[in-house]
Amino acid sequence: MEDTEARWTADQVLALAPDAASRTAGARLAAPAPWSGTGAAGTAVWGLCAGSGSRPYQTVVDLSGPAFACSCPSRKFPCKHALGLLLLWAAGDGGPVAAGAAEPEWAEQWTAARHRKAEAAAAAVPGPGAAPGGQEAAKKRAERRAVRVEGGAVELEQRLTDLLRSGLAGSDRAGYQQWDEIAARMVDAQAPGLAARVRELSTVAGSGGDWPSRMLEETGLLHLLARGFLGRQRLPAPLAETVRTRIGFTVDSAELLAGPLVRGQWLVLAQYDTADERLTTRRIWLYDGASGRFALVLSFGAAGRAPELALRVGTVLDAELAFHPAAVPLRAVLGTRYGMGLPEEVPPGTAVGPALDSYGTALADDPWLDAWPVLLTDVVPLPGQDRWHVADSADAAVPLLGADHWRLAAISGGRPVTLFAEAGPTGLRPLAGWTRASPIPIAL
Template identity: 60%
Template sequence: MNPQGERWTTDQVLALAPDEASRKAGGKLAAPGPWSETGADEGAVWGQCKGSGKKPYQTVVDIKGPAFKCSCPSRKFPCKHALGLLLLWAGGGGEVTAGEPSAWAGEWLAGRRERAERQAGAPSGAAAPPRAPADPEAAKRRAERRMQRIGAGATELEQRLEDLLQSGLASAESGAGSWDETAARMVDAQAPGLASRVRELSSVVASGPDWPARLLEECALLHLLDQGFLGIERLPGPLAATVRSRVGLTTEAADLLTGPDAATVRDRWLVLAQQDSDDGKLLTRRIFLRGERTGRMALHLSFGGSPGRPLDLALPPGLVLDADLAYYPGARPLRATLGERHAPAAPGPVPPGGGIDAALAAYGDALRDDPWLDSWPVVLTDVTPIPSHDGKGWQLADADGESALPLDPRGLGRTSLWQLAAISGGAPVTVFGECGHRGFLPLTVWDPAPVSL
């Protein structure tokens, strides 16, 4: 067995970077000059990086997580030192040698193992059982009160939509402040999902020549969600679960893994993409996976970004993970939480996929079950990026040239667009992304190794 574990590729390391600036800064540290006391074993890489101060930064990466620890003050996860260390290790030039962890690195790694064992509660690595509430009846009463608050919020929102339609959509242009007030009222009603959709309505107003039509469509979807919640007891179980999640009611991950209705899916999950977004207050990480045996798509969400709440889970595209996943309930389950891992992550194959017609059919099937769905993850094979016929955008064309899918102009930056075109070079490629009503948003392209866009 390789004493340093399975080395990652440079692209897999760079896929972990939270932004382009971190990629560039990490690349500058991917040389032996600033590093000392570097080493690696089957599960970790460590080293000390010389910084601006007298004391070097101590950096260690648990590659089985992966998880990161650095003594630098950066809020980014992973920081540039962790990226530089991983790039140096991935280069395989002999600068990072096999050995035993330094004392400071070993202490952190041992602490991670101890916490994992405590959480598991058993050597098998099963997730810890959820804590029982101190007073089940009190918890039930709190849940009932929240349902009542959300119901009141949905009723108030219905009245707001009715007033808008009676006064005419044109009146929305002069009522920007009222949208903010309505969103705040939904927050007070403990319905963050409704508040988010109200904010989306305000962003549609006067946003282009066809904004009244788009506003009407969004109002109709919001009305459908309101009515779904107000009549939730009459809905089928999976659809009711979807409505609950859309208004902002969540399920605890621990309940999914160990609760009375727990059901996990074991598979070899190929990591298709990792995407970070930052709204200034919260960092959100989305990791898309696809089951090798089941063919099921999954989305793992994590939140954090503050020094006290780092984003611990990071999985670069191209890895395959033998693990259990538990899906959140819904009419078309996609979001999942990670359970027991049965083996360390290892490089995986290029994912199988389909053509554009199959992608549109997959999105249509998902939309039938969840009408509030913006997009659905798909893998496209043998597609070529080409300019649109009107010259105003780009699209992906099937190999036979009979079908084409426009690229989402709002989600793909100019740099990523030209990166996709350069990787293709006019030849068909395999691309993973999200197919939705705005078009296709590419996230990863294989060349043949995965490259994040």
Template identity: 60%
Template sequence: MNAMGVRWTAEQVLALAPDDASRGAGSRLGTPGPWSGTGRAGGAVWGLCKGSGGAPYRTVVDTTGPAYACTCPSRKFPCKHALGLLLLQTANTTAAGETAVPDWAEQWLARRRGDDGATPLGEGTGAAASAPADPEAARRRAERRAARITTGARELEQRLADLLRGGLATAEQAGYGLWEETAARMVDAQAPGLAGRVRELGSIPGSGPGWPVRLLEECALTHLLDRAWLTADRLPDPFAATVRTRVGLHPAVEGPPVRDHWLVLAQYDSADARLTTRRIWLHGAASRRTALVLSFGAGGRAPALALPVGAVLDGELTPHPGSGGLRAEPGEQFVPVAGPASPPPGGPVDDALGAYGRALRDDPWLDSWPVTLRQVVPSRAEYGWQLADADGREALPLTPAAQSRPGLWRLVALSGGGPLTVFGECGHRGFTPLAAWSPEAPDETVPLV
């Protein structure tokens, strides 16, 4: 596939897949056999894919998003047909000129690019524009929600006090039910951040050796968040914004967007029974800013946004307030461009630990912080795998989750016993490697998740 003169690799296309099953199915569709009516123009590709029914599936991809549409019933984004189409275009090195866009693809593309009268592919007509928001009504709703969160925070404080008064051993005897009941009340109070922390507390008792220590640590952090919310009017504005974010209030994204060439460093999903969360890390070449874009999928759906790891994309990100300014909201389009794909600036292990420590000063509830380690070597220690400085003076243990992933062996093989550059998340549980670069290929981003 070629957009704006930049060809994506098959590896970058497959990195968009929401899961291994989609990756395999998309690979099987990346050949000319099932396709007809394929074409490309203006950063879009389309085609008709033969399915099990009589009519072929209509598939179109806007590579400047990227965004996808298909008439198949799949709930995954991108679906296997979109992946297959992109792989087909990637392999089609002989394609030269652009072709006319068929009506069914043009309608969806026009809808995406601002023509509200167009009909989206596989959908009905667009919804009518919403009425202007009433600022006074919005203020009253915000006040009512803040009052409910305050009530929930006070109730949670009482729950923590009762736990400590009765002794931590009672937490194991009480079981998970009481914690889930408390979490449900935090949801009723419209404080999903507090509800998440309560569920975490409920999962700790009986979780293995040392659980009382871990429970006491998490109780202290939850208590700190409660007290910070109850005294938020006396906090500095940046820290108050972080507190609001942590309890589950996400303020409107304001401020100027940052336009840059963004290197896609990593993309991975985490899921629970309610929601799938996709975390996408990017780094700006000019701004030297590392940003986190979150995308969500509810009810078993894969998140809609997917970006190819290792690609350089021209686009805008608008930072969210609070939490170190890491999270950002993407603009409408990200266009692949030619440009350096070198890793973010980094340093030795000491620098990474210092960066995490400074971030904790601004956000005590931070589990990890993005860092780049330079000249480190993966090695096995008494407690498991670690990344050590090339001189062997300092080392970071890998998190238990990282040690159980196939990406660990990819990292070890890439190193071959020598130093390399690794991007990942540094936190109190250790380091989670997400991408790596070898000295032999310093512009080739190797995904580790």
């Protein structure tokens, strides 16, 4: 790699500080004592800065931006570590940051992502006489976001490595602060999917039962998602789309509805809302009996407000759907509706064993699935000492999530019923049951 560009002055470095406190803190770190593994090559400057934890903070700067990355929890850009590192580098060749050093892997991953973004931006520049349009601008925004997400994924990998090295056993005593900080960093990196999974991970610690095993499993899935995004160019196209979706990238509905479309007689199986402090999400499950295909339509509303789209459970829509590209296409956008009616019969389902087999097959293609739709035929709800179950005629049983399933028991009346449910890693969430042609919603 070629030599680093001309050194900056200390005033030029301090002019980058977001506030006076950062300038003061950065100046205090402009000393060799807390630093190790420093170096500079090309447009990159890097180093490890000792902090309050057992692991030093990994700090890297791309001088061509300039752009900054640091594994510290600060949300200031640049942080005090980046300012201190640049001040050390600005001291000259005789200082602790020597030019021509070999770039470590953690720094190289980040700078390589930066360079790919610059190359893509250069390739996207319109030729002579070409007018830059909305599509070109959107493409450039997407490329900038992808680079930010890559930086967030690299940082998340570092955080997970630190977590595993220190052991999971003490996570229940660490509190929520560390998880909130990591989630905030993922939000800054424009990776809301990673942020949401980090928040979910924070609820596992000390949640009872064998929580360390569950936490290890969730940590592994989070690691897999971050690594999947960093290596998405090598993934099959459907899996790469799945990774992008799980990270938080979206596809415009109008683009999906441009085709291809799937027309069918879609039975509305279930509809329910979930809410947090920012958003209300409505999940609507549809099923086309002729093809045996499920679809999940999502609708959103502001916090405290119901989403606009509402479909009555038990009706049949003659409609077109456009499915999001994915390794396991489930989520869809509702297109043209040609009519609505009522079902003539109970849809055919499967026994417990085949339903769980289908869930396992789906997980092999998309390990981050949070719910898989299953239709079970002739199952009976059974209360147990700790959990309810549903069992089929072959005595195969699967546990139900939640503690109160008396509504399902009332629908059954002790007789076999057809049940629609969402399958998850710890059991089924029952959503609708049939004794006649129309499904009866089951309160969550």
